Amino acid sequence: MAAMTDGKSDTKGLSPLALVGHALPWIIAIVYYFMAQGYLTFGTNIMIWMLFAISLDLVLGYAGIVTLGHSAFFGIGAYAAGIFSIHVSGDPILGHLVAIVLSGIFGLISGAMILHTSGVTFLMLTLAIVSVVFEWANKAKWLTGGDDGLQGMRVDPLFGIWPFNIFGTTAYLYTLAVLFIWFLIAWRLVQSPFGRSLDGIRQNPRRMRAIGTPVWWRLVAIYAISGAMAGSAGALSAHSTRFVGLETLSLLTAGIVTVVLILGGTRRLYGAFVGAIVYFVVQDWTAKQNPHLSEAIIGVMLIATVLFLEGGLMDLGRVGRRLLGRKPTDAA
Amino acid sequence: MQHYAYYAATILLDGVSYGMILFIISVGLTVTMGLMRVVNLAHGSFAMVGGYIAGYFTQRGINFYVALVAATIIPGILGGITEATLIRPLYRKGELAQVLLTIGVVFVATSAVSYLFGAFPYPVQFPDYLTRPVDIGFRTYSGYRLFIIIVGAIIAAVLWYVIENSLFGARLRAAVDNGRMARAVGMNVSVLFTTTFVIGCGLAGLGGAIGAGILSPEPSYALKYVVLFLVVVIVGGEGSFKGSFVAAMALGIIDTAGKYFYTEAAAYLLYAAVFVLLLWRPQGLLPPKSVA
Amino acid sequence: MSTSSAPALSIRGLNKSFGALVVAQSIDVDLQPGARVGLIGPNGAGKTTFVNLLTGFLQPDSGTITLEGTSIEKMAPEMRVKRGLARTHQINALLRENRTRDNVAIAIAEREGYAWRMMRFRPQWRRCCDEAQAMLQDLGVGDVGDRLVRELPYGQQRLLEIAIALALKPRVLLLDEPAAGVPSEEAHRIHDVLGRLPKDMAILIIEHDMEVIFRFAREIIVLLQGRVLTRGEPAKIAADPEVRAVYLGRTVV
Numbered sequence: 001m002a003a004m005t006d007g008k009s010d011t012k013g014l015s016p017l018a019l020v021g022h023a024l025p026w027i028i029a030i031v032y033y034f035m036a037q038g039y040l041t042f043g044t045n046i047m048i049w050m051l052f053a054i055s056l057d058l059v060l061g062y063a064g065i066v067t068l069g070h071s072a073f074f075g076i077g078a079y080a081a082g083i084f085s086i087h088v089s090g091d092p093i094l095g096h097l098v099a100i101v102l103s104g105i106f107g108l109i110s111g112a113m114i115l116h117t118s119g120v121t122f123l124m125l126t127l128a129i130v131s132v133v134f135e136w137a138n139k140a141k142w143l144t145g146g147d148d149g150l151q152g153m154r155v156d157p158l159f160g161i162w163p164f165n166i167f168g169t170t171a172y173l174y175t176l177a178v179l180f181i182w183f184l185i186a187w188r189l190v191q192s193p194f195g196r197s198l199d200g201i202r203q204n205p206r207r208m209r210a211i212g213t214p215v216w217w218r219l220v221a222i223y224a225i226s227g228a229m230a231g232s233a234g235a236l237s238a239h240s241t242r243f244v245g246l247e248t249l250s251l252l253t254a255g256i257v258t259v260v261l262i263l264g265g266t267r268r269l270y271g272a273f274v275g276a277i278v279y280f281v282v283q284d285w286t287a288k289q290n291p292h293l294s295e296a297i298i299g300v301m302l303i304a305t306v307l308f309l310e311g312g313l314m315d316l317g318r319v320g321r322r323l324l325g326r327k328p329t330d331a332a
Numbered sequence: 333m334q335h336y337a338y339y340a341a342t343i344l345l346d347g348v349s350y351g352m353i354l355f356i357i358s359v360g361l362t363v364t365m366g367l368m369r370v371v372n373l374a375h376g377s378f379a380m381v382g383g384y385i386a387g388y389f390t391q392r393g394i395n396f397y398v399a400l401v402a403a404t405i406i407p408g409i410l411g412g413i414t415e416a417t418l419i420r421p422l423y424r425k426g427e428l429a430q431v432l433l434t435i436g437v438v439f440v441a442t443s444a445v446s447y448l449f450g451a452f453p454y455p456v457q458f459p460d461y462l463t464r465p466v467d468i469g470f471r472t473y474s475g476y477r478l479f480i481i482i483v484g485a486i487i488a489a490v491l492w493y494v495i496e497n498s499l500f501g502a503r504l505r506a507a508v509d510n511g512r513m514a515r516a517v518g519m520n521v522s523v524l525f526t527t528t529f530v531i532g533c534g535l536a537g538l539g540g541a542i543g544a545g546i547l548s549p550e551p552s553y554a555l556k557y558v559v560l561f562l563v564v565v566i567v568g569g570e571g572s573f574k575g576s577f578v579a580a581m582a583l584g585i586i587d588t589a590g591k592y593f594y595t596e597a598a599a600y601l602l603y604a605a606v607f608v609l610l611l612w613r614p615q616g617l618l619p620p621k622s623v624a
Numbered sequence: 625m626s627t628s629s630a631p632a633l634s635i636r637g638l639n640k641s642f643g644a645l646v647v648a649q650s651i652d653v654d655l656q657p658g659a660r661v662g663l664i665g666p667n668g669a670g671k672t673t674f675v676n677l678l679t680g681f682l683q684p685d686s687g688t689i690t691l692e693g694t695s696i697e698k699m700a701p702e703m704r705v706k707r708g709l710a711r712t713h714q715i716n717a718l719l720r721e722n723r724t725r726d727n728v729a730i731a732i733a734e735r736e737g738y739a740w741r742m743m744r745f746r747p748q749w750r751r752c753c754d755e756a757q758a759m760l761q762d763l764g765v766g767d768v769g770d771r772l773v774r775e776l777p778y779g780q781q782r783l784l785e786i787a788i789a790l791a792l793k794p795r796v797l798l799l800d801e802p803a804a805g806v807p808s809e810e811a812h813r814i815h816d817v818l819g820r821l822p823k824d825m826a827i828l829i830i831e832h833d834m835e836v837i838f839r840f841a842r843e844i845i846v847l848l849q850g851r852v853l854t855r856g857e858p859a860k861i862a863a864d865p866e867v868r869a870v871y872l873g874r875t876v877v
Contacts, residue, residue, distance in 0.1 A: 060428070066428050066431060068431070113611065117610075117611075117614055120365070120371055120427065120570070121566070121610060123371070123427070124562055124563070124566045124606075124610055125607060125610055127559050127562065128559075128603045128606045128607040128610065129603075129607065131559055131600070131603040132600045132603040132607065133600075135599035135600035135603060136600040138599070139599070139600065188742070188743060189742055191744050192741055192742045192743055192744050192745065193739045193740065193741045193749065194739070194740055194742045195742075196730060196733075196739070197730065197733075197734070197740070200719050200730055203719045203722075204717055204719055204720075206713075207717040207719060207788075209700075209702045209705070210701070210705065210710070210711060210713070210717060210789075211705060211730065211734045211788065212702045212703075212705035212706045212734050212735065212792065213734055213739065214700075214702050215702065218740065251555060251559065252552075252555060255438075255439075258432065258435065259436075259439075291446075292443040292446045293447075294443075295439050295442060295443035295446075296439065296440050296443035296447075298436075298439055299435075299437065299439030299440035299441075299442075299443065300440060301436075302433070303418065303436035303437065303440070305432075306425075306429050306433040306436065307421055307433070
């Protein structure tokens with residue numbers, strides 16, 4: 001976002017139109033709550049993946065850290081929340097905080113161990129990490145339930161007042177609130193000097209070193225924060241479905257969140273919103289026609305995005321204008 | 333004493349045969365990554381397709397060896413098409429684009445085989461003489477795995493010979509060492525790229541077909557085993573033929589031994605070992621000064 | 625004018641080889657504050673390697689590097705920058721997606737120590753931008769402050785490379801062929817800038833353009849195959865038959 005590093009534009013000067021634009025997703029989410037009472041779990045799931053994708057955007061989109069192991073944080077957060085509810089307390093807020101802390105610490109430690117590498121080596125290390133966690137969780141049946149998943153979770157009423165019911169009303173609003181909080185944090189983060197330096201690191205780490213940026217420290221910091229955020233998404237998943245399965249730790253999950261982010265567009269934060277909606281709507285729609293079709297369509301969309309739509313679906317506006325022969329504006 | 337020797341021999345033979353499959357499948361990938369510097373996560377799909385083709389043919393009573401030939405040629409052709417259309421734009425696009433696009437290919441391949449052949453493992457009918465135990469002197473052993481070891485050794489030897497002694501091999505090694513220089517002396521690098529990609533995919537298909545008894549063809553094959561193939565390539569050193577052979581053998585034997593001794597721990601200890609190894613030697617065990 | 629005897633940058637016994645290839649051999653160099661030293665030598669002599677060793681992108685096999693009394697040969701590159709050692713790159717290392725002014729402003733923010741802040745720092749960022757704009761103005765490229773770097777002509781990109789290094793307010797500046805590849809109309813602007821660099825800054829410049837070197841440098845070091853062939857004042861170097869031989873008859877002004 002060129003606007004991010006612009007000395008001139010700051011949100012203080014946001015036009016009313018822009019403000020409405022920013023508020024729109026949240027308004028839609030609330031409207032959805034009232035209008036789609038039968039489909040709240042679908043909406044909750046999408047929001048969970050939005051949060052997951054935003055966490056990946058921080059790391060992949062802004063800092064340029066190419067990882068396929070982000071599901072490790074999601075799964076650790078989910079299992080942490082689930083196991084906590086079984087063995088310690090069913091309070092969802094406490095469990096959520098534990099999940100955030102644990103996945104954040106995991107991000108801190110694993111990031112510190114591998115972020116001095118880059119490229120294929122780094123990618124391989126992230127794959128190794130997520131594989132280790134997956135296989136260990138698979139074998140540790142006593143703790144995780146292994147193949148069968150985590151059974152017997154307790155999810156007490158939120159703040160002791162709002163119980164989680166089968167209609168998913170509490171889960172939906174709880175997820176929406178958490179998403180909103182994290183979104184604000186992510187938004188401030190990417191607009192901050194820290195976020196700016198991450199963008200610089202993505203573009204040219206050598207240049208950043210040459211101006212004295214402690215690159216490794218900055219990367220570890222964002223990796224840990226992103227890990228905590230992904231773990232939070234995992235906790236939401238655990239609480240809203242009252243179940244944690246091994247697939248939360250799988251390579252497929254890491255692949256899907258990457259697809260969601262890329263489809264929508266990196267370095268926009270809102271790209272995660274667009275991508276999650278598109279992915280799950282397409283999947284839901286086509287699964288009814290033909291279960292295999294959704295995966296194929298997503299695959300084709302991903303290929304097309306990479307080849308033609310560098311900025312993801314959010315770039316359609318710019319690409320469309322260019323195709324129509326009009327000059328694209330500078331900071332779209 | 334004899335008991336331990338028997339066990340040791342089983343582990344060794346099982347490990348080597350498993351390693352042979354990994355090698356045959358991964359050797360194309362190591363050359364692709366070392367030569368074209370493209371991260372191809374979809375490589376396993378070609379092995380998967382090879383397995384499915386062999387299964388399709390043999391289930392209909394077609395001769396096993398004909399099936400193997402088809403399982404080599406068809407993925408090779410598919411590889412050529414893929415390279416021309418999808419991979420070529422990736423050469424200069426950077427790692428992220430390569431990862432993403434090849435994941436997309438995996439998704440498409442997975443859904444295609446799932447649609448055509450169903451969601452369950454799709455077996456290859458091996459000829460009778462391969463499914464029986466064979467007397468190899470000091471003991472009997474699975475004929476199937478013996479077959480794999482022999483075929484794998486032959487392929488490795490042929491590849492070694494070609495890479496070391498042929499003009500093609502010399503060109504390949506030169507281009508891996510220094511692509512820019514290779515172009516500068518007039519080598520048609522893009523033809524080289526396409527040729528090696530096609531051969532690599534063909535070999536992967538063959539490996540997928542022969543190895544169907546160990547890694548059975550199923551829709552999740554490509555994604556499930558991609559980490560294994562990448563491990564072979566990266567632990568061995570991208571572009572290193574020798575390295576991928578050694579890494580494949582090591583992976584095969586260690587994984588098999590692990591399954592015998594520490595069934596509980598095997599899988600994650602293996603990946604943990606890969607993790608430690610990569611931190612210690614990021615360039616791989618035997619990084620190429622040349623492809624061999 | 626500096627009267628202190630302590631060099632700004634002191635290199636002793638710098639050695640580096642890659643197997644049989646020796647790229648640095650027992651190099652001893654002192655840069656006094658305010659020094660204007662030119663580093664010349666044929667291609668492959670090890671000039672950029674030398675700079676990489678100084679800045680920490682390459683680890684020496686042996687030798688010491690002392691920056692204003694502090695030993696830095698074990699420090700990470702970014703730490704050396706924080707201590708006052710800056711460089712420009714032979715091949716531009718710029719943030720091409722950003723605006724010209726932002727490239728400099730980011731360096732200033734890093735220098736001032738609030739680049740790590742995770743909350744917005746509006747007034748401070750504005751100050752960085754103002755200082756950046758002033759610096760660009762000073763270097764004669766004030767009017768392109770708003771342009772994206774990838775749209776700039778090559779000569780202005782080279783100037784930006786220098787601007788960023790200057791924005792760090794270094795004690796020692798290493799310039800790696802600042803005018804290389806720049807068309808002659810734009811090159812004079814770079815030469816101009818070189819002449820106006822702060823008097824107390826120690827500067828080492830790698831150049832192939834002998835005219836620039838002789839105009840700018842008060843001392844010249846000649847590097848050949850990783851070792852110092854000879855050093856001295858420009859006039860002496862110009863007259864040196866060994867140097868002439870190394871350059872194989874190329875006329876030295």
